[in-house]
Amino acid sequence: MERGNFVDYIRVFLKSGKGGAGSTHFMRTKYNPEAGPDGGDGGRGGHIILRGNTQLWTLLHLRWYKNVVAEDGSNGSRNNCTGADGKDIIIEVPPGTQVRDEETGELEAEILHDGQEVILMPGGQGGRGNAFFKSPTNQVPEHSQPGGPALEGWKVLELKVLADVGLVGFPNAGKSTLLSTVTAAKPKIADYAFTTLTPNLGMVSYRDNQSFCIADLPGIIEGAHEGRGLGHRFLRHIERNAVLLFLIPADSKDHRQEFDILLNELQQYNPELLDKQFLIAISKSDMLDDELKSAIAAELPADIPHVFISSVTQQGLNELKDMLWRALNN
Structure with missing residues (x-):
């Protein structure tokens, strides 16, 4: 069954806590009915905090929490008692998550590491009680501060898969088969287009107990930068990959044209993607003899390393x- 629980884009309403109001109070004792101001400060409102968690790989857990509201701070009270701070709300997200304001599109936070914390929406500051305003020239201040306001708004959380190598190719180029061969991942494999609808990750074991992460990304089609096929949902994951491996099947009608189409889609979506390291793998090469391999190699760009592979043999x-290891370590 395909992984239908992969969610990489979600919108949610967030609201931090309001600060508690300061207290206006005057101490009265048995022998001193005018002992002076003793109003305490209000407590801070609860923060909305993002925290990275490598045990998560999707934003699915946020689907059921469309409204996240932090606790308000408590008001100050007499005897210089400070109000309690509102309880913070911590939202755990997988590394690679970005948060943007829905209205402005501005990037507000980005989580890249496990345990990384970002205060996305700070709670309102607690108001000062009247005891704070006591001075030699104002012995009986009759005012205190209200609590600071809460922050609220609709935010868009977007996950971009973090992987060392991203597999780029047309549907049915053999990306999922390659991933299942060189890693322990078990992506869905079938003989029809768009078998892979969500990214699949796998760890490739290398020499001397080294390893690197490879991502099988949904197949690209011509016009993907305009939203065709899986469009932007596919292309945004490529931005996180250090190396892009273009997978072109041996039975392609025109290997160079297929590479150029893929490259053009990346350029149209984000020209900065062209600064990444590119490699080319000709898949299904068990059907080729040396003469055909030489002919295909002559079509490919001379400045991009290539290799002929077969996941079956x-x-x-x-x-x-x-x-791939050399490219990653360069």
Whole structure:
């Protein structure tokens, strides 16, 4: 069954806590009915905090919490008692999550590491009680501060998959088969387009107990930068990958044209993607002889390393791992 619980885009209403009001109070004792101001400060309102958690890989858990409201701070009281702070709300998200304001589109926070915390919406500051305003020239202040206001608004949380290598190719190029061969991941594999509808991650074991992460991304089609196919939902995940491996099947009608179409879609979506390291793998190469391999190699860009592989016969997979490792460590 395909992973239908992968959620990488969600909107949610967030509201921090309001600060508690300061107290206006005067101490009265048995022998001193005018002992002076003793109104305490109000408590701080609760923060809305984002925290990275590598145990999460999707934003699914936020689907059922459309309104997240932090607790208000308590008001100050007599005897210089400060009100209690409102309880903070911590929203755990997978690394690679960005938060934008829905109205302005402004990037407000980005979580990249496990345990990283960002105060997305600070709670309102507690108001000062009248005891704070006592001075030699004002012995009986009759005023205190109200609590600071809460912050609220609709936010968009967007997950961009964090992986060392991203697989780029047309539907049915063999990306899922390659991932299932070189990692322990078990993506859905079938002989029809758009079998993969969500990113799949796997760890590739390398020499000397080294490893790196590879992502099988949903297949791209011409016009993806305009939203065709899976469009932007696919392309945004590529922004996180250090190396892009273009997978082109050996039975393609025109290998260079297929590469150029893929490259153009990346450029149209975000020109900065062209600064990444590119590698090319010709999949399903068990059907090729040396003469055909030479002819295909002559079509490919001379400045981009390439390798011929076959996930079925294991051909060229060790060479592919070596090439990826060198690219990642350069």
